[in-house]
Amino acid sequence: MISFTSTRSLRFSFLVFLISQQILSGLANNQSGAQNENKDESHGASRSNMRSKILLICLGLVALITFGVVLFKLWQKKKREEQHARLLKLFEDDDELEVELGMRD
Numbered sequence: 001m002i003s004f005t006s007t008r009s010l011r012f013s014f015l016v017f018l019i020s021q022q023i024l025s026g027l028a029n030n031q032s033g034a035q036n037e038n039k040d041e042s043h044g045a046s047r048s049n050m051r052s053k054i055l056l057i058c059l060g061l062v063a064l065i066t067f068g069v070v071l072f073k074l075w076q077k078k079k080r081e082e083q084h085a086r087l088l089k090l091f092e093d094d095d096e097l098e099v100e101l102g103m104r105d
Helices: 002-028 034-101
Strands: none
Touching: 002 034
């Protein structure tokens, strides 16, 4: 179960990365002609700003996904420990019962 969850989150992170790369490459394409050079120079700073925003959003998504996976694994570990403690308590109670019934010394 753990490997499936981590594989799924890894695939999702890779998908987000690929989509961000496609967006950035689409923004980087300069298909304007010579007459639009002045407009491109004025929009160069805004494109750079947009790229940095997209990059920050992608990094935030990756961090959020990683945080969620870590929390999920911690929750699973806690749940496993609680089940193990219940199992130990169950066997501990059975030992006391056997001693009380005289089945074991």
